[in-house]
Amino acid sequence: MPARYRVIIDRDACIGCEVAENHCPEIFMLSDGDGKCRVKPRYEARTNDAVSIGIIPESLLRCAEEAVEACPVSAIVIEPS
Numbered sequence: 001m002p003a004r005y006r007v008i009i010d011r012d013a014c015i016g017c018e019v020a021e022n023h024c025p026e027i028f029m030l031s032d033g034d035g036k037c038r039v040k041p042r043y044e045a046r047t048n049d050a051v052s053i054g055i056i057p058e059s060l061l062r063c064a065e066e067a068v069e070a071c072p073v074s075a076i077v078i079e080p081s
């Protein structure tokens with residue numbers, strides 16, 4: 001079975017700077033509602049005010065890692081799913 005990874009965005013920490021989306025638009029977007037980052041519906045497992053969680057395939061791991069490294073408030077974590 002192909003590897004899957006869990007992406008977790010701490011939306012309390014997120015400052016809505018758009019850097020994650022700029023680095024990896026396949027996964028990340030800013031929410032219309034509160035202007036903070038969320039996982040796009042295609043990969044989203046759950047989003048609420050505090051957190052957005054997604055499940056991504058290995059093919060998007062590097063993309064997600066670039067967003068993790070670029071986020072100025074370290075609000076994104078990736079872990080094996």
Ligand code: SF4
Nearest residue numbers: 014015017018020071
């Ligand atoms: S880079 Fe970090 S702070 Fe900026 S929108 Fe993405 S999660 Fe939020």
